[in-house]
Amino acid sequence: MAEDHAKATHSVVREHNLTSALQLVLSGEGLATRASIARRTGLTSATVSSLLARLIGDGLVVEGSLAESTGGKRATTLRVDAARNVLLSVIVQPGLVRGAVVDLLGDVVQTVAHRTAATATVEDVRSVVRRLAAATTARVVAVAVQVPGIVDADLIRESVQLGWVDVDLGRELAGIVSAPVHLVNDADAEAIADYAISDEFGANQLFVSLSTGVGAAVIVDGDVLAGATHRAGEIGHVPVLFGEDAPLCACGNRGCLEEVVSVTSLLGLPHGADLEAVDVAALAALPESRERIAAGARVLARALLMVGAALDVPNVVLGGAAPKLGPDFIGHVRAEAARHPVRAAMPLSFRYAKTAQEQPFRGAAQYALQATLGVSWAR
Incomplete structure (x- = not known):
């Protein structure tokens, strides 16, 4: 029993350290190194090297150029592999469903828009997700869907604007891509983007x-x-x-x-x-x-x-x-x-607000990034 608890604790600590390392690579904007991550986290060089090997093996991080010399051997910089990992961000409104492919740095790669003859339906949302998935060859890390209404995990409890009640949107979108689906209320998504x-x-x-x-x-x-x-x-x-x-x-x-x-x-x-x-x-x-x-x-x-x-x-x-x-x-x-x-x-x-109009897809994408990988775009 004690041995199982120790293993579970070790696993939780390692996952926390992986998230911390990935966050430092993401916020480092291409300048992070193994040594800088070790200094920031207080972890040993060997532990940091092991964490980075896992993140590189998972395809989330890649090595870049050599860092500036500090007197000794020049370190190798690290960056997130933004081009090969993306998020799908979808905004649902009464007469319009639009979406974007967003890379791991928060930049929009591709957008699609689908105007609806009447109030948007679940099939309208499915169509936009399919079009976004077809528009990229990168790995989809997560799908984010921003809706006006009460969101409870995979359920839209109620959306007066859309006329939806107890719609299991997470289940309806499952399987279009092999990535988790995260739903977020529209005001929450906008607030997350602006606050960030x-x-x-x-x-x-x-x-x-x-x-x-x-x-x-x-x-x-x-x-x-x-x-x-x-x-x-x-x-x-x-x-x-x-x-x-x-x-x-x-x-x-x-x-x-x-x-x-x-x-x-x-x-x-x-x-x-x-x-x-x-x-x-x-x-x-x-x-x-x-x-x-x-x-x-x-x-x-x-x-x-x-x-x-x-x-x-x-x-x-x-x-x-x-x-x-x-x-x-x-x-x-x-x-x-x-x-x-x-x-x-x-x-x-x-x-x-300073973000929602210029970067409307960022809030939902940020929510999904945090929920899936535990990291965020730094302020």
Whole structure:
């Protein structure tokens, strides 16, 4: 029994050391050496050489050129084999499923897009995954699928935007490629991507994604909170307007936050409209849109005052398509929050997300990379 425990402990320690070595190679950007990894980890040279032999044998790491001389024998540099190992990152939206082949450095190699006649179906997602798999000859390390809705392991518990309830998407996609499939909520994915490249707001922040819907991700001490039932951040269907004249939401209720502050609502577009196909900035500049944007910003700010005070998270990042609305929208949000200070709570700070628009596939890919190999793209 003791011998089995010792073997299990040794195996756990070795896997941890393998992950640490791979992370140092990844973040070393081609300059890491066996000696530098030994110094950073405190492991012996022999142990590090054994770990690197395993990673090289697994095809994840390759040797590069000789490092700069430090007076003795020049060491050989190490880098991840980004070209021969990729991730498939898929984003599911009501009228559009798009995907990308992403290498291990986070760079997009190939993209595909599939517009749907109606709400996206599981077969639409399968089609995009198949097209991505056919577009690369590299080994697929993992498949990441970003969806609007409540994600619980392989299940989509509920997606109001997609009309999905208890869809076992992991099972539906299994077998297309011989790699694990990881599902992630869209706001969580966007928050992961943004947090990975910016430390401006520190380790505690609320990421609010505004697009065809409204979702949020709560980051506390650098980790995205899942909640008791994987529903943390599901604020889109909380009623904020009341009465029979409140707008009817797709969920069946009236006056939901999503019907007031989603970008489609702010621009006067129909529910589920494809925001990739319209000029958001131009529509936002129209007089009627400016009125809705100002009113929506006031509602959003008031809602976030409650959320920020409840969670003690003072920093709010607005993502999704919100940055395309320009400075007026976030200016209105800041002004409204400042007009109603919450006693005993930290004042809220706001900024737009920096990654989601330019690198939309990075968040889901980062999630899958962490879940599969235990490493991440360093800030």
